[in-house]
Amino acid sequence: SIRDTLPLEHGAHRIGNRTDxxxxxxxxxxxxxxxxxxxxxxxxxxxxxxxxxxxxxxxxxxxxxxxxxxxxxxxxxxxxxxxxxxxxxxxxxxxxxxxxxxxxxxxxxxxxxxxxxxxxxxxxxxxxxxxxxxxxxxxxxxxxxxxxxxxxxxxxxxxxxxxxxxxxxxxxxxxxxxxxxxxxxxxxxxxxxxxxxxxxxxxxxxxxxxxxxxxxxxxxxxxxxxxxxxxxxxxxxxxxxxxxxxxxxxxxxxxxxxxxxxxxxxxxxxxxxxxxxxxxxxxxxxxxxxxxxxxxxxxxxxxxxxxxxxxxxxxxxxxxxxxxxxxxxxxxxxxxxxxxxxxxxxxxxGGTDAGFAKQDWGYYIRKSGTDSVYMVVCNVPVSGQLRVKLPAQTTLVNVTSLEKNIISGTPELIGKNEYFIHLDHKNQDAPFVILLQTSKDS
Ligand code: JFZ
CATH class of the missing domain: 3.20.20.80 (Glycosidases)
Structure with missing residues (x-):
């Protein structure tokens, strides 16, 4: 945790990440x-x-x-x-x-x-x-x-x-x-x-x-x-x-x-x-x-x-x-x-923290500075359904998988800002990726 109480000559010379x-x-x-x-x-x-x-x-x-x-x-x-x-x-x-x-x-x-x-x-x-x-x-x-x-x-x-x-x-x-x-x-x-x-x-x-x-x-x-x-x-x-x-x-x-x-x-x-x-x-x-x-x-x-x-x-x-x-x-x-x-x-x-609630199937990665969020699925649920909970004031615009034939149908709305993405193929031999296009509600 940051204290900033000690005067230091040879401590950090910058606050936060480099921006160059x-x-x-x-x-x-x-x-x-x-x-x-x-x-x-x-x-x-x-x-x-x-x-x-x-x-x-x-x-x-x-x-x-x-x-x-x-x-x-x-x-x-x-x-x-x-x-x-x-x-x-x-x-x-x-x-x-x-x-x-x-x-x-x-x-x-x-x-x-x-x-x-x-x-x-x-x-x-x-x-x-x-x-x-x-x-x-x-x-x-x-x-x-x-x-x-x-x-x-x-x-x-x-x-x-x-x-x-x-x-x-x-x-x-x-x-x-x-x-x-x-x-x-x-x-x-x-x-x-x-x-x-x-x-x-x-x-x-x-x-x-x-x-x-x-x-x-x-x-x-x-x-x-x-x-x-x-x-x-x-x-x-x-x-x-x-x-x-x-x-x-x-x-x-x-x-x-x-x-x-x-x-x-x-x-x-x-x-x-x-x-x-x-x-x-x-x-x-x-x-x-x-x-x-x-x-x-x-x-x-x-x-x-x-x-x-x-x-x-x-x-x-x-x-x-x-x-x-x-x-x-x-x-x-x-x-x-x-x-x-x-x-x-x-x-x-160019990936970074998406700021979405973590789910058990894997990891979200945001393309930095954009509304594109990748779901990288590492653990497929036996139900074949991937839960996606969007942050407040966010709309799901489009869902595609990077490899063909992984998703079945369109996402099912199951609650406020919450969806199931249904999978066509549950058996995978490597992590796979689904791209979510989102937009911020105005
Ligand atoms: C060091 C080296 O001793 C090792 O041979 C290798 O080059 C590695 C990349 O770096 O080993 C470390 C250095 C730091 C930690 C542990 C091992 N550490 O911070 O826990």
Whole structure:
């Protein structure tokens, strides 16, 4: 809840959502593709015959993994089958309007040849830049690129989780210069990128330095006008993260929805937000053995729909193999989502909270700024009847289904502003969409 009682120098600098064209574009895109790719794809969750139970991109921190051996994996980074044009093609087919790529995860390995670090693709057998060709290929398909960047950097001797001694403070001072240099370098090398996706900002060293995260954010946005940065970068001067000590969102959108989604409108407080989701339970980088529950395309589609209905973006993560190809489970999901989006994508793009009373069959999504409201039906009632209750002073003008032969007859008026839409076919193998044209009574 918003208090606004504390005077803050490094709290939120804006009340409410951004209103500029860059942010409006992000807000309309709704579906993104996340890619976690780095050295962790080489062990793929296994080391010397043993299986790591954590997230594959964290394997370096596993007691069974000698850190030196992990750090030497750069000598094996050689993705000979890396085809960024194909990656971009399949992301575009899936309907993703933006993508986020790990330029540097916690291990510190840079997928671009950074002049500030020896630990990069330049030192690998691959030698070449990974990021540049990716940005170009995705941009050619009209997909915006965002750069994931971890503040935690296990490879930098100056990085600290906490500052306990004066020597720590001196080292961390150098580390902050290094971070600023690398970020500047990324913007200079890839001027078409739309934003940064920051991570690894939970340590005391970072969160107790609200003035630096604030100044860094302002610096980057001056350097690259329109740049979009989520709330995960920021802390205020009292160490509050994402939301400042007065309860106001810092950054351009709420970036805290990680492997979970809001349940209802009230959970997002009217803020722009984005949810990021793994296909298995918690694997971002490539893990050869996916264990536990693996989300189906229908589950992912339902999450996308739910996100749009609550005014947020939904980003699905992929973890390519070390040779540069995608595992079949991921390819299959991209293809299935692609088929669904080709028919139903108009319900997603530009979609937002409709302000209608939620019904058990699924989600309403309003085409932002219009009287068009999409019903995305995820649970068909055994009665074959879909209840629609319009808000007061609203008239139902027209009802159509995006796929033919789903609705039977015309809606039946069952009460004031309340209807049943009768279904022709109750058996569906994917969510389906009905478009309501409404008008406001004058
Ligand atoms: C972080 C990383 O550690 C992880 O490897 C992956 O890159 C993911 C996208 O981000 O993990 C997080 C970050 C934030 C939360 C949980 C895991 N969180 O806010 O609950």
């Amino acid at each position: 064209a860059d942010m409006a574009r992000w807000r309309s895109q709704r579906l993104g593709q996340f890619i976690h790719w780095g050295l962790y794809a080489i062990p793929g969750g296994e080391w010397k015959g043993k299986t790591y139970n954590g997230a594959a991109e964290w394997i370096r921190s596993w007691k069974e993994m000698p850190q030196q051996e992990y750090d030497n994996l750069y000598k094996q980074f050689n993705p000979v089958n890396y085809q960024p044009e194909e990656w971009a093609q399949q992301a575009n087919d899936m309907g993703a309007k933006y993508m986020i790529i790990t330029t540097k995860h916690h291990d510190g390995f840079c997928l671009w040849p950074s002049k500030y670090s020896k630990y990069s693709v330049a030192a690998s057998p691959w030698k070449k830049d990974i990021i540049g060709p990716m940005v170009d290929a995705y941009n050619k398909k009209g997909i915006d690129v965002y750069l994931y960047f971890s503040i935690i950097d296990w490879n930098q001797p100056d990085w600290r989780a906490a500052l306990k001694t004066p020597a720590d403070s001196i080292a961390y001072q150098r580390f902050k210069v290094f971070v600023k240099n690398q970020l500047t370098e990324l913007l200079q090398r890839y001027p078409t990128v739309k934003g940064f996706w920051f991570d690894g900002t939970w340590d005391d060293s970072w969160k107790n330095d609200g003035s630096f995260s604030d100044e860094l954010e302002q610096y980057l946005q001056r350097l690259h006008p329109g740049l979009i940065i989520g709330s995960r970068l920021r802390a205020d001067e009292k160490g509050a993260r994402h939301f400042d000590s007065n309860g106001r969102l810092m950054g351009d959108y709420e970036q805290g929805w990680e492997r979970k989604l809001p349940e209802k409108s009230a959970d997002v407080h009217g803020n722009d937000w984005e949810g990021v989701m793994t296909i298995p339970e918690n694997q971002w980088g490539y893990n050869a053995r996916w264990a536990g529950h693996i989300k189906s395309s229908n589950e992912l589609i339902e999450m996308l729909v739910k996100s749009a209905s609550l005014g947020g973006n939904f980003v699905i993560n992929f973890g390519p193999k070390s040779d540069g190809t995608f595992r079949t489970e991921e390819v299959q999901r991209m293809q299935e989502i692609s088929r669904w989006m080709k028919i139903n994508g108009s319900a997603i793009y």
